[in-house]
Amino acid sequence: MDDAVRLESLTKTYGSGDSAVSALRETSLSFPRGSFTAIMGPSGSGKSTLLQCAAGLDRPTSGRVFIDGQDTSGLNETRLTELRRASTGFIFQSFNLLPSLTAEQNVALPMRLAGRRxxxxxxxxxxxxxxxxxxxxxxxxxxxxxQQQRVAIARALVARPAVLFADEPTGALDLSTGRELLVTLRALAGPDGGTPSGPGTDGRVTTTIVMVTHDPNVAAYADRVLFLADGGLVGELLQPTAEAVAARMTHLAVTS
Incomplete structure (x- = not known):
């Protein structure tokens, strides 16, 4: 299957010796092109670490990460940065917009800072x-x-990334506004919602979305939900409903 991101036996350990903490343990996952995946788990389950490693923002202790078909394990920091700029976008809970710039200028800013028009x-x-x-x-x-969060999404989309990572994108929004944002993300996923490949053309770059959330109602907008606990994958739910996600999370809370 053609994957936008693939993780092979990913392990991430912080510290060493007796104080070492494993945030991820031999975790293997794939995110097919055009899919919308939500990642959930109890606090400390490793979901934020997984997102950071999958996006190339942090390096695993062992294992391999493939982004848009490229093995990142042998890349130096310069090449890894170039790959992130070319193939990924990232949406944070905080909008991180510059107040003195217009929406249009905020969207263009990362590319201009990278020396690209x-x-x-x-x-x-x-x-x-x-x-x-x-x-x-x-x-x-x-x-x-x-609207500010949607500007942040546009900023992530302007380089036409193969995969869009989102870390609690609705966390700073009220219920109604968060729902509007999720409808926007839902519309972006898949071949029909991909980012345009260029003005005046019908070609599109298929957008894959990988989102960390703690909210079952948010996760229900995804095609599938992956559940983490103790640094490993412990379950998967396809075509999720909020009720089914909440039930699975309650089970994890009881057993973890």
Whole structure:
């Protein structure tokens, strides 16, 4: 199967000797192109560490990570940074927008900082994808929390990444606004919702979404939910409902 991200026997250990703590233990996972996966687990289960390693933001102690078909284990920091910029996007719980810049300028900023000019029309296309084409000239203070988070999504999409990582993307939003954001993410996943490959073309880059959340209602928007406990994969739920996810999490809380 064609995977956007693949993890092979991933282990991440912090510290050494008697004080060593294993955040991940021999974990193997794959995220097919166009899929929308939610990752859940009790506090300390390793989900944030998994996300950081899968996105190339942290290196595992052992095992291999493949991003968009590229084995990251042999890459130096420069090449790994280039791969992240070319193939991944990241959405954080905090919006991380610069208040003095417009939405359009915030979206373009990471590419400009990397010394790259956004493709013609790409910034407006990214804003249009999240329904904010009419807010391109607005500053963060003129936008609602949900709109600011959608600007952050557009910023992650402008380089047309193969995979979009999201760490508790609805955590700072109210229920209604969070739901709007999840509908946006749901629409992006898969071949029909991929990011445009260029202005005036029909080609699209299939967008894969990997999201960490603690909320069963949020996880229910995904195609599948992966459950972690004690640094390892302990379950999977396809076509999840909020009730089924909550039941599985309650079981984990009792047994862990």
């Amino acid at each position: 956004p493709p013609r029309g790409a910034v407006r296309q990214a804003l249009a994808q999240v329904g904010l084409e009419k807010k391109a000239g607005s500053r963060p203070s003129q936008l609602s929390g949900g």
